[in-house]
Amino acid sequence: MAAKEMDVGVFRKAGSEGFRVSWSRRLTTAFAWCFVVFSFLFVAAMFISIIGDVFIHAWPALTPQLLTEITNGIGGGLKNAIEGSMVMSLGALLLAAPIGIASGIYLSEHGEAGTGKMLRFLSDVLVGVPSIVLGYVGYITMVIYLGWQFSVAAGIITLTVMLLPYIARSTEFALRNIPVAVREAGYGLGANEGRVVLHILMPGAAPAIMTGLFYAVALSMGETAPLLYTAGWSNYMWNGHFTKEPIGYLTYVIWTFINEPFAESHRLAFAAAFLITSGVLLLILTGRWLLRRGQRRMGVYPG
Amino acid sequence: MKLPVFRAGLIVTASFLPLSLIALIVFLVIYSWPAIQFNQLHFLWTNDWNLGNLYGNPITVQGAQIMPGAKYGIWFLVVGTIVSSALAMLIAMPIAIGAAYFLGEGIRKSWAGPLSLFVDLLAAIPSVVYGLWGYALLVPLFGRYIFPFMAHIFSFIPFLNGDPGSGYGLLTAAFVLAVMIIPLISATLRESIQMTEPALKEAGLSLGLNRLEVFWHVTLPKLKTVLIGVGILALGRALGETMAVLMVSGNALNYLPNNIYAPISTMAAFIASQLDSALQDPTNMAVKALSEIALALLLITVVVNVAARLLLWMARVR
Secondary structure, eight states: OHHHHHHHHHHHHIIIIITOOOHHHHHHHHHHHHHHHHHHHHHHHHHHHHHHHHHHHHGGGOOTHHHHSOBOSSOBOOHHHHHHHHHHHHHHHHHHHHHHHHHHHHHHHHTTSHHHHHHHHHHHHHHTSOHHHHHHHHIIIIIIISOOOSOHHHHHHHHHHHHHHHHHHHHHHHHHTSOHHHHHHHHHTTOOHHHIIIIIIHHHHHHHHHHHHHHHHHHHHTOOHHHHTTTOOOSSOOOSOSSSOOOOOHHHHHHHHTTSSOHHHHHHHHHHHHHHHHHHHHHHHHHHHHHHHHHHHSOOOOO | OOOOHHHHHHHHHHTHHHHHHHHHHHHHHHHHHHHHHHHTTGGGGOOOEEOOOTTSOOEEETTEEEOTTOEEOOHHHHHHHHHHHHHHHHHHHHHHHHHHHIIIIISOHHHHHHHHHHHHHHHHSOHHHHHHHIIIIIHHHIIIIIHHHHHHHTTTSTTTSSOOOSSOSHHHHHHHHHHHHHHHHHHHHHHHHHHSOHHHHHHHHHTTOOHHHHIIIIIHHHTHHHHHHHHHHHHHHHHHOOHHHHHHSOOOSSOOOSSTTSOOOOHHHHHHHHHHHHTTOTTSHHHHHHHHHHHHHHHHHHHHHHHHHHHHHHTTOO
């Protein structure tokens, strides 16, 4: 009995005095928790505020004529800009995807040697080049020197240079996640390198690569700076010419029409912002969903 | 010997990446060479961007044809670019660390997944939409209520007092930039936090530290290199940001900010906004001077990115 009481006494003592947490420490922890919660709430609030602001302002302008009319000086619809944004993004994707995926294959399969490391490093640096610099170089090379003027081709090629490193790196990560044993199995059956990559590795990495492509399209849709001086702006529908023919795009509408003094122009700018934001977010979410589904259903390697 | 067609093809296509980076630098240097010769290096720290008298006859100065009175000094752009990015980092860093901890360790995994969507999607919003948001919501809000209030409260602190301005300016630009880079820092840091060895955290816990103290004294020092690397990467992004800054910075010309509410301009925003007026110069020197700014900006961001990548590479973050 006595021993037990003493035990309890010792325990109590340890609990109440030995490990007493000082008030200053409690206060610091409580304050830090408040800050941590605040910082998350801040991020969430910013997101909701951006989406909400754009949506509320865009709501009155979301009419069917947005899709059926072309822009005029101060208002109208966005048919030409929507078409232009799609042409540019898809064009850039068509050019950048093969080159980017091939570079990604090279980086993942031969990336450990000196050249591979150098290449990876340079492509990482290329990601950090400001997009306005890409646009300016596109302007002095294609628009002025090659004489293409503001054109679809100049815009697409500028966007392509911007997308290349993203696609290359996402393809590399996708392929890296496939175990070496899979490659060894392929080579062991007598397949050559091309067959191993195209028939064994690529199907397995396809969902992750697709996600990377979705992200790339989202990125190119949202860009303005590289297009300002390469694609120009046009109030009309695209006539199919690649050079000497400017084209409209949604992000241009946002930044020029908001500077006009008319309420109609402002509504159009917000409508364009709404379309572009929802398009980008939808692409990103679809990409993530594809990856999840691929992982769950087909049992592919994690991306 | 059979020619390895597949591999050769891969190498050729892959070399597009480094070639385009080199081509960027080479084209900019070639095109802006007359401007580089005319401006020397001191155009970086002189403060007089002036296209000259565009209706006069071109004159020849130091072997280059320019308009009379033309000068191309960009010190105000250098200051604006560096100060706005530094201020953005100052705002973004603590919040990004806090959000990364909250999502990485602070709450249970099943909630962290959906909630981290906020961070990931925030990173995906186009920069011109950030600009629109800043223009339509932040500028009136800051200009009418918050800046006058801050200038009044902090009237004894230099750079925080004085004329609260119109809402367009340094602090608004820095705030928008901060919101843009928080998700970049936060996402990488969150992954690194989750990948830190549990044994380290358990050791800290067993010493009687609570979870936040473990994070502050054990995990964060361990991730110091990652944090610096990601921070520099985000800095590079902030330095090169164009549209968002263009729409909220006030586009100052030849003007050095005297407090944090004053209008500024950055190198990237200046290139985007000035090409139209530079094209009015018949000698073409103004366009070449703009391309010299682009070259300077490119070199700054390349240096910043190389530093960040080396740090991250040493920390073995992919």
